[in-house]
Amino acid sequence: MIRALLTALVLACPSVAAADSGLYPEAAPEDAAFVRFVGLDVPSVDFDGHRFTLDPEASDAYIPVSAARLDAVAPGSFLTVTSGPDGPRAIAEGPRPDRSKIYLFVINASDTPVSLQVAEGEVPVITDIAGGQAGSRAVNPVQITFAVVSDADAAPLGTFDVTLKRGQNLSFFVGPDGARVIPHRFGPVSR
Helix, strand or coil, X not given: CHHHHHHHHHHHHHHHHHHHHHHCCCCCCCCEEEEEECCCCCCEEEECCEEEECCHHHCCCEEEEEHHXXXXXXXXXXXXXXXXXXXXXXEECCCCCCCCCEEEEEEECCXXXXXXXXXXXXXXXXXXXXXXXXXXXXXXXXXXXXXXXXXXXXXXEEEEEEEECCCCCEEEEEECCEEEEEECCECCCCC
């Protein structure tokens, strides 16, 4: 009786595993690069030799794509692609080596250098990020208010109350219309 029950269980396992495979998103390729498109209001973008279809449901999400399908992007890279003066412009982000930390990024798609600071007391967090560049800093969990300011005149471009939690990195994206905060998330794998 027990032998028959074990045999039935073993034979059922592959079909259960096959049925569960539809519950999980597709795994990223081993050589994945992560590309997100911010501030582009178009259905698709040609970037680095690959056409990306932009899903409005996955707006601002990183799209895993095999680096072998891109012309000049290394595996493990994180990029934000936004509007540039001559078409899409890629802004390379820094690495995220310590999984116990929260990474904050300033992605500057404007023409003016910007900085991220603690709103009260003006304590610098990430400073002097030129247009078309990104800066980052690893921090510990905390609840805090940040301000993104223009380096030219210290004018505030945006103020953000955030609760930083492990496993949730944030970007402060600065474009022509000001600044906004973007929690990091991942969309489906690009084919």
